[in-house]
Structures are given as C-alpha cells and as structure tokens.
C-alpha cells in the first residue's frame with residue numbers, strides 16, 4: 073500500500089513538472105497593432121518557437137492576416153487581400169486577434185486593410 077501511495081506521489085509530481093515545463097516552453101507576446109510611425113518605421117523581424125502565440129491588439133480599423141512563406145512587402149502585401157483575416161475578439165474597447173504558430177517556417181503577420189501593409193503594418197517571424 074505504501075509503495076502504491078509513493079507511485080501516486082511520483083505520478084502527481086511528474087504531471088506537475090510536465091505542466092510547468094510545457095507552460096515555460098510556449099510564450100505569448102502582446103503586440104500593439106497599428107500603422108507604424110516615428111523613426112523606426114515598421115515592426116522589427118522577430119523569432120518564435122512552435123506553440124508560441126502573438127496577440128495583436130488595436131483600436132480603430134485593422135485586421136490580421138497570417139501569410140506563410142518568405143515575405144517582401146513590395147510584392148507580397150497584395151497577397152493579404154485575398155487571405156481570410158483571423159477571428160477578432162473585443163475586450164476593454166480594443167480588438168485583438170491571436171496568431172499561434174503550429175509549424176516551423178517563415179511567416180508574415182499583416183494588416184490587410186487598404187494600404188496599411190505598404191505603410192509598414194506587417195511583421196516577419198521566423199519560427200523554429
């Protein structure tokens with residue numbers, strides 16, 4: 073009986089450790105989503121791991137499209153128009169969409185509202 077109880081304790085600790093490890097392994101980043109302005113025009117390219125998510129949060133009229141593959145704003149902003157924007161949630165007067173990376177690769181997170189992408193409202197991600 074004692075050994076069964078020990079086994080139970082070991083399993084409980086194992087599940088706890090696994091839970092902590094998996095929580096630490098994925099990251100959620102919040103990005104204020106807008107047409108960039110100021111001296112550093114545009115969003116700096118970023119890296120992420122599979123399972124990480126990006127919450128893009130905004131006021132006003134924007135949306136979020138996830139484009140897989142290499143991205144060059146000059147040629148590829150127009151692709152965002154034909155892709156479906158991600159679902160939007162509303163909270164505290166702000167809108168938000170969440171991108172969760174499920175596969176490694178290169179991606180661009182893009183606003184498909186007219187002209188916003190060409191004004192720099194996109195961010196490239198390398199996911200590994």
Ligand SMILES: [Cu+2]
Pocket residue numbers: 106107133134135183184185188193
């Ligand atoms: Cu926009």
